[in-house]
Amino acid sequence: MLLVNLRVLSSTNTVPHRVSPGCECRTKLVSMTHILSAVAWPYANGPRHIGHVAGFGVPSDVFSRHMRMAGHDVLMVSGTDEHGTPILVEAEKQGKTPAQLADENNLIIVEDLVRLGLSYDLFTRTTTANHHRVTRAMFEVVRDNGYMLEQVTLSAISPSTGRTLPDRYIEGICALCGTARARGDQCDACGNQLDPTDLIDPHSTINGETPEFVETKHYFLDLPALAEALTQWLNQREAAGWRPNVISFAKNFLEDVRPRAMTRDIDWGIPVPGWEDLTTKRLYVWFDAVVGYLSASIEWAHRIGDPEAWRAWWNDPEALSYYFMGKDNIVFHAQIWPAELLAYNGQGDKGGAPGEFGMLNLPTEVVSSEFLTMEGKKFATSRGIVIYVRDMLDRYQPDALRYFISAAGPETSDADFTWEEFVRRTNNELVAGWGNLVNRTATMIFKRFGEIPEPGELEPVDQVLLDELEAGFKATSDLIRANHQKAAIAAIMRLVGQTNRYVAETEPFKMKDEADSEPGGRLRTVLWALAQAVSDLNLMLAPFLPHGANAVDKVMGGEGKVAPMPRLEWVEETVLTSEIGAVEGSAEVAGATDSSGGAVSKKYPIITGNYKDVPSWRRHPVVPGTVIAKPSPIFQKLDVSVIEEELARYSK
Numbered sequence: 181m182l183l184v185n186l187r188v189l190s191s192t193n194t195v196p197h198r199v200s201p202g203c204e205c206r207t208k209l210v211s212m213t214h215i216l217s218a219v220a221w222p223y224a225n226g227p228r229h230i231g232h233v234a235g236f237g238v239p240s241d242v243f244s245r246h247m248r249m250a251g252h253d254v255l256m257v258s259g260t261d262e263h264g265t266p267i268l269v270e271a272e273k274q275g276k277t278p279a280q281l282a283d284e285n286n287l288i289i290v291e292d293l294v295r296l297g298l299s300y301d302l303f304t305r306t307t308t309a310n311h312h313r314v315t316r317a318m319f320e321v322v323r324d325n326g327y328m329l330e331q332v333t334l335s336a337i338s339p340s341t342g343r344t345l346p347d348r349y350i351e352g353i354c355a356l357c358g359t360a361r362a363r364g365d366q367c368d369a370c371g372n373q374l375d376p377t378d379l380i381d382p383h384s385t386i387n388g389e390t391p392e393f394v395e396t397k398h399y400f401l402d403l404p405a406l407a408e409a410l411t412q413w414l415n416q417r418e419a420a421g422w423r424p425n426v427i428s429f430a431k432n433f434l435e436d437v438r439p440r441a442m443t444r445d446i447d448w449g450i451p452v453p454g455w456e457d458l459t460t461k462r463l464y465v466w467f468d469a470v471v472g473y474l475s476a477s478i479e480w481a482h483r484i485g486d487p488e489a490w491r492a493w494w495n496d497p498e499a500l501s502y503y504f505m506g507k508d509n510i511v512f513h514a515q516i517w518p519a520e521l522l523a524y525n526g527q528g529d530k531g532g533a534p535g536e537f538g539m540l541n542l543p544t545e546v547v548s549s550e551f552l553t554m555e556g557k558k559f560a561t562s563r564g565i566v567i568y569v570r571d572m573l574d575r576y577q578p579d580a581l582r583y584f585i586s587a588a589g590p591e592t593s594d595a596d597f598t599w600e601e602f603v604r605r606t607n608n609e610l611v612a613g614w615g616n617l618v619n620r621t622a623t624m625i626f627k628r629f630g631e632i633p634e635p636g637e638l639e640p641v642d643q644v645l646l647d648e649l650e651a652g653f654k655a656t657s658d659l660i661r662a663n664h665q666k667a668a669i670a671a672i673m674r675l676v677g678q679t680n681r682y683v684a685e686t687e688p689f690k691m692k693d694e695a696d697s698e699p700g701g702r703l704r705t706v707l708w709a710l711a712q713a714v715s716d717l718n719l720m721l722a723p724f725l726p727h728g729a730n731a732v733d734k735v736m737g738g739e740g741k742v743a744p745m746p747r748l749e750w751v752e753e754t755v756l757t758s759e760i761g762a763v764e765g766s767a768e769v770a771g772a773t774d775s776s777g778g779a780v781s782k783k784y785p786i787i788t789g790n791y792k793d794v795p796s797w798r799r800h801p802v803v804p805g806t807v808i809a810k811p812s813p814i815f816q817k818l819d820v821s822v823i824e825e826e827l828a829r830y831s832k
């Protein structure tokens with residue numbers, strides 16, 4: 181019988197109370213929980229665009245940052261997905277080897293994600309020796325447990341190149357619903373799983389050719405033998421409150437469940453265990469990529485000097501795991517990857533036993549976002565409908581992009597990015613709302629006292645504001661942990677608006693009398709309350725706006741270390757190969773052996789960081805006497821001319 185942990189993660193519980201100056205807030209924290217934040221692996225056939233990071237990047241980082249502040253031990257992992265036919269196709273187009281293309285794009289993606297402030301514990305790549313070894317070990321156990329079937333099937337071949345065409349590079353008419361441009365792996369219109377042979381009038385999206393279908397031998401994941409366990413697990417997940425789009429998508433595939441090919445005719449990728457003599461057979465990239473969550477966790481443990489540390493997130497049944505992606509990856513994370521885990525654990529109809537990695541946890545939640553469009557059009561790099569992350573960060577502040585994605589992104593339905601809306605939200609909400617509140621608060625304190633003043637007795641208007649803000653910690657925590665991030669940041673911005681109304685009501689800028697500024701005077705009390713409000717709001721906004729949070733903290737007399745930032749680090753593959761062993765038949769991987777049998781020392785970039793020292797998710801009383809210097813604006817107001825400039829740039 182499949183046993184799945186249904187424990188609901190409790191949030192930080194904050195008890196509202198009347199605040200007196202200098203008192204510590206009464207905050208109850210639940211015991212620490214291990215939380216795996218598994219972030220979809222961006223594909224390394226080119227730079228990533230803002231639609232990608234709206235799905236996998238910003239939502240996962242907001243969640244991870246918040247959970248750390250709420251007292252939980254978070255492991256956030258991912259990397260670049262570097263195998264598969266699309267890499268070969270693009271490399272050939274550019275006159276490069278697949279390894280060269282993967283190296284170039286891996287570095288671009290790493291640099292972009294660091295600039296965006298995504299707090300990965302480890303962002304690695306699938307061309308490492310560690311990943312090859314873990315993937316092969318995973319495959320062997322699934323196969324030996326009886327869930328990999330050898331079958332002869334028809335494979336789509338390009339007539340002009342003789343190269344196998346990946347399912348997603350074949351389009352045609354869906355035989356089930358009649359929709360055009362259905363892909364060779366699924367039809368987005370009706371949600372059914374397909375094979376290329378199911379399509380009417382199939383053609384290659386690479387060159388328009390009609391593919392040839394030839395017989396070839398492959399391993400297939402025996403999904404029918406795992407269907408009952410998958411159904412039970414999905415029913416439990418539905419009861420736990422998953423997003424409806426994820427549940428309906430995943431369950432739809434179970435209605436027509438059949439074995440799914442897990443190998444491909446290709447010479448770039450991870451060799452198939454037992455088929456090493458078949459040099460043109462490799463593991464399917466989607467078996468390879470999803471195993472990356474486990475292999476990245478194992479690599480992280482080795483790199484911190486505690487090789488078994490990963491097990492706290494993968495073997496402990498009390499640990500929780502959240503997977504972040506766009507909706508085009510739902511089937512692989514809500515069906516294929518759980519099926520592989522069940523097969524590895526021996527929890528399907530054929531039984532079996534886990535291997536060296538032990539009993540592995542299934543996802544607690546698959547958090548899928550919908551699509552982000554651009555000016556009403558679906559992002560399409562080939563047609564120039566694209567805004568690359570790098571270009572965006574070159575021209576605008578990273579937190580402006582993060583704010584747009586958090587406030588207006590495709591959380592549960594498709595969302596449209598327009599330059600007009602980007603400028604409006606940046607100027608009216610981020611700059612005029614939040615940024616102006618910080619600047620005017622710091623300016624008033626600087627001009628009148630030069631430090632946070634000692635308050636006098638609070639009046640009802642002060643207490644109402646402070647109570648609302650303190651209650652906001654629990655309210656927003658509940659929303660973020662449930663992955664309702666748009667609602668969470670909307671709630672925080674309402675508190676920003678309430679605080680701005682407090683300024684308008686109390687009018688500290690009009691308090692000129694000596695009595696107001698004397699010890700215990702009204703001006704001192706109001707400005708102290710505003711300093712506390714800014715501190716509270718800044719902590720709540722820190723997961724969403726980490727760059728701004730550090731800048732606001734400095735403005736208010738802090739060290740600017742509210743939100744720890746990621747760093748790019750160059751590492752050597754040989755650090756791991758000495759510990760985990762060589763990978764047979766994987767000549768293209770970093771750290772493979774040379775002709776003499778020695779280890780090849782190849783450096784590659786990772787994203788990592790130290791995120792342990794974060795403020796807890798609660799009110800931290802401001803300290804009277806803290807020096808406040810003359811502030812500068814934190815967020816940049818955008819000229820409306822940006823709209824026409826950008827529209828012209830992307831219309832070319």
